[in-house]
Amino acid sequence: MPKLVTVPSIETRDLTKSFGHFTALNGLNLKIEGTKCVGFLGPNGAGKTTTLKLLTNMIFPTRGDALLNGVSVREDRKAALADAGVLIESPEIYPSLTPNEALEMVADLRGVPPAERAERIATVLGEVKMTEWADQKVGRFSKGMKQRINIAATLVHDPAVLLLDEPSTGLDPRGMAEVRAIVRDLKKSRRLIFMSSHILSEVVDVCDEVALIDRGKLLFYDTLENVTTRFSDGHASLDASFARPLEPADDARLAALPGVTGSQRLDPKRVRLRFQGGAGGQERLIEGLVGLHLGLLSVAESESALEEIYLQQISRGD
C-alpha cells in the first residue's frame, strides 16, 4: 500500500544568521506549501544563498529554525533532506566520475532501489538533455554541462521539494536559457520548487510566486499577480510595437486611449502604456490601439511592472 505524503513544504521560523557583526539573515519567517515554483528574489548579498544553506544545514543558524517537510534540518538533516533535491553553489562533481556514475552514487546513497536506478538515471539525464554524455568523465565538461548534471542529481529520487540556488548563474546566455527551460519543464511535475535568483526576468519567466528579500529581511511573499497589483496601485503596463515610427502627434492619441494614465517611448517604434482597469481595461486598450491604425504589430505585458516594484522595494532600504 503506497505511503501518503503531506503537501511538501518549506518553513523558516525566525531564521537568523550572523557572521560576526554582520547579519546575513534577520528573522526570516516563511511558510511555503503546495506544488508550485517560488522565486526567491533579491540582489547579490541579500541573504538568498544563506537561507538555502540554512535550509540544508550546510551552515547553522544563529537563531531560529528551518524545516523541510515538517522536519527540522538541525535536528534530523537526514530525514529533512530525504524528499528534497538540493542544488546550492554550483557544486563540483568528482572529476573522474561519469554522469552515470555520479547519479548512481546519489541514487544509491538516497536509497533508490537498484532495479529502478538505471531507468531513473536515464530519465533524468534525458530531462536535462545529457543522455549522450552519460559515460564521459565530468571533469571534461563545461560549466553548463556540469550544472545540468547537478540538476539531474537533484531529480534522481523524484523529490517533492527542489531547492535551487541561482541555477543559471555563471552560465553563458545559451546555458542560462537551457537551465530555465529545464526548470520550466520541472514545473510540469507535481513538486515544490524554491529557486533563488537575482535575475528578475528569470523569476517572472519561471515562477508562480515570488519572495523578495533584501539585506537579510523578507520584504514580501505573494503570487506574481498579487505583487504586481498590490504595489502598482491597480496600474499595469503594456509594451506596444508598431510597424513604422510614431509621429509626435501620436503620443496624444495614445494618451487619450481609455484607461491610459501614462505613456513612455521606448524607441521610435515602441511605446510603454501605463493603464488601469485590470483585464477589462487591458481589453479596451488593445481595441483602442488597433482602432488608431498606427500599424500595431504586437502588444505584450510589460516586465517592468515587477522590476519597478523590485527596485522601489529595494531602494527603500537605502
Place this chain on the structure above:
Amino acid sequence: MGAVVDGAAGRLRVPVSSEQVFKLTRYQLREYLRSRRFVALIAIIAVIGAILTALVAHFRGGLVSSNVAFYGSFWGGGIDLVIVLAAVFFGGDAIAGEFQNKTGYFLMGLPIRRTTVYVGKFIAAYLAAAATMLVFLAILLANGAYYFGTGAVPWQLLLSLALALVYLGAVLGATFFFSSLFKTSAYGFVLTAILFLFGFTILQDVIVGLVKIEPWMVISYAESTIGNVFGSGVNWGIFGTKTTTTTMIGRMMVQSTTWTPGIAEGFVIMLGYLIGTAAVGLLLFEREEFT
C-alpha cells in the same frame, strides 16, 4: 494536513548511516584508485623499492646475512616513508578539498550525516593507502624470495605489518584532522608531511635531550616499533626501555640517553593518535560551515 502528493519519501527508504558509510567508501575508493595521484604514488613507491633493491644488491653484506635482518632493513627502512606519502596523498585534501573544490556541496545536498561523510572518506583513504603499502610489500617479498627463497619470510613481518597498519591509521587521523582544520588543501598536505617526515623526530630528540623523559607522547617514538620487532631482545611491554651510553670525546665524557618503546606501548600510542586525531577532526568537520 494538506493534500496528498507523490514524493520520494513515500517510496524510498534512505539507507541507515552504516550502510551509507559502506556505499560512500565504495564510491570514494573507486575515485581514489582511478585518480592520477594513485598512479603517481605507485610510481613513487616503485622508485623507492627500486632504490632499496639496488642498495641491497650493491652492498649485500650484513643486509642479507639473515632473512630477519634483510626484512627488517628493507621493510623498516622504507615503509614509514611510504605510509606518510600515502596518508598525505589520500588524506591531505580529503576534507579541505570538499570545501576548496566545492565537491562537498554535492555531497551535503544529500540526506547524509557529516559523520558518515567523514568516516566513509577516512575508510576509503585508509584502504587506498593500504593498497599502496601492499605494492611496497610485494617488492620486499620479491627481493626476499630472490635472496632467501619463498619460504623464508620471518613471522616478525606480519607483526610489523600490523603495526604499520595502525601507524597508517594514526597518520591518516592526523592528516584528516589538519584537513578539517583548514579549508585549503595545501595546509593539510604541508603540515602532515613536515610533522611526520621530520617534525615529530625533532620533537622527540628535544624531549629526550632537554626534558629528559620518555617521549611516549610523540608518535615517531612509537613508530620505531615497526622496525624494532625485527631486532633481538625485543621489549614487548607497555613501558619503554632507557639506555644510557657514555662516550669519550677527547677528554670529555659525554652521556647520551636513548629510549626504546615497548611493542605494546608503541601500539597503544599509535592507536591513541588514531582515535584522538580522528575524533577531533570529526568534531571540527561537524562544526565546519559550508559558507
